[in-house]
Amino acid sequence: MTALSLLRLTLIIAVATLAGWFGERLDIPLPWIIGPMLVSTAVGLAGYGIGESRWIRRGAQVVVGTTVGHTLSASILFGLLSVLPFMIAAALISIFIAVLASELLAKKARLDRRTALLANLPGGVAEMAFLGDGRAGASTAIALIQAMRVSSIVLVIPPILTFFVTSGEPTLGYELGHGRFDWALGLILVLGWLGGLGLTRFGIKNAFVVSALAVSLIDTMIGFPGATVPTILFIVAQISIGLALGARFRREDVLRLPRLLGIGLVLSLLTSALIIGVVLGLAVVVELELDLATMALAVAPGGIAEMVITAAALGLGVPEVVMFQTVRIIVVNMLAGWVADLWVRWRSSTASAD
Numbered sequence: 001m002t003a004l005s006l007l008r009l010t011l012i013i014a015v016a017t018l019a020g021w022f023g024e025r026l027d028i029p030l031p032w033i034i035g036p037m038l039v040s041t042a043v044g045l046a047g048y049g050i051g052e053s054r055w056i057r058r059g060a061q062v063v064v065g066t067t068v069g070h071t072l073s074a075s076i077l078f079g080l081l082s083v084l085p086f087m088i089a090a091a092l093i094s095i096f097i098a099v100l101a102s103e104l105l106a107k108k109a110r111l112d113r114r115t116a117l118l119a120n121l122p123g124g125v126a127e128m129a130f131l132g133d134g135r136a137g138a139s140t141a142i143a144l145i146q147a148m149r150v151s152s153i154v155l156v157i158p159p160i161l162t163f164f165v166t167s168g169e170p171t172l173g174y175e176l177g178h179g180r181f182d183w184a185l186g187l188i189l190v191l192g193w194l195g196g197l198g199l200t201r202f203g204i205k206n207a208f209v210v211s212a213l214a215v216s217l218i219d220t221m222i223g224f225p226g227a228t229v230p231t232i233l234f235i236v237a238q239i240s241i242g243l244a245l246g247a248r249f250r251r252e253d254v255l256r257l258p259r260l261l262g263i264g265l266v267l268s269l270l271t272s273a274l275i276i277g278v279v280l281g282l283a284v285v286v287e288l289e290l291d292l293a294t295m296a297l298a299v300a301p302g303g304i305a306e307m308v309i310t311a312a313a314l315g316l317g318v319p320e321v322v323m324f325q326t327v328r329i330i331v332v333n334m335l336a337g338w339v340a341d342l343w344v345r346w347r348s349s350t351a352s353a354d
Helices: 003-025 033-047 053-071 075-107 113-120 126-131 138-164 173-177 182-201 207-221 231-247 249-257 258-285 292-299 305-312 318-353
Strands: none
Touching: 003 033, 003 231, 033 138, 033 249, 053 113, 053 182, 053 207, 053 231, 053 305, 075 113, 075 258, 075 292, 113 138, 113 258, 113 318, 126 138, 138 231, 138 249, 138 258, 138 292, 138 305, 138 318, 182 207, 182 231, 207 258, 207 305, 231 305, 249 258, 249 292, 258 292, 305 318
């Protein structure tokens, strides 16, 4: 890295931090994620993108998982096992809606069906792009639309819930207020990181968040080593996540695919709204004993770290959000390739018959 590049990166991080600080002063939801994300997006579209570091993103996920994990308890998580069938049903519904909406995306954005479907499924950015069939621009189109879905969810859902949710204390208040840098924190972070590496080898998605959550839950249960996360560390993790989200929007991709950008954004919002609306409606019908605000975050097709942070900040059900998001990610990533193949074959056969 040249001196000029280092100076530019330092300036971008400083501006991103300032944006987060202003956002917090203005009571904007998720200020330390949204502010840096907007700054990162702006510099990327200006042609000075900072790129996305896999290691920094993973480190940030470990910190978030560690922070949130200390708010959970085994009894609550085990109690949610009775809702597991509904979680799986919600994941399957999200796939079904994404598949149907992908037809409109394929038509309007002039994409082949497989690319449109993988771009619209609520799975991971890298995972869905990897399943692309190798056509020119397919992976870029998939990654861009996936990034727009997560970013739009982060920008839209927290403000809406903040407007409607008027009660509830921030779930993370105690941990952040009493956090400290010590050997216990270092040990928990290292264990969370190593666990994430291990889970990655088994193909587990969002492995570093899941691992850190599990390690922190054990720490909470047995009271050893008794780690807590300082406020500044949690803020740095959120800034890193925000910068990583914005870094996915590169100027060359946006200029090359302007039609895809607009249509992809609209279809991402439509798909997300339908998923949330249908699942919430089903929850009301079956009289699921979870409040609707928590359910909205739990089934929103955004990133698990971002949705969990939002739930914690609003005093909503963090365990429910963690479980629903984790189940959806597992189900979608397990079925994505098979669903894409089946859908393309079926639509091709019906088109031939016509």
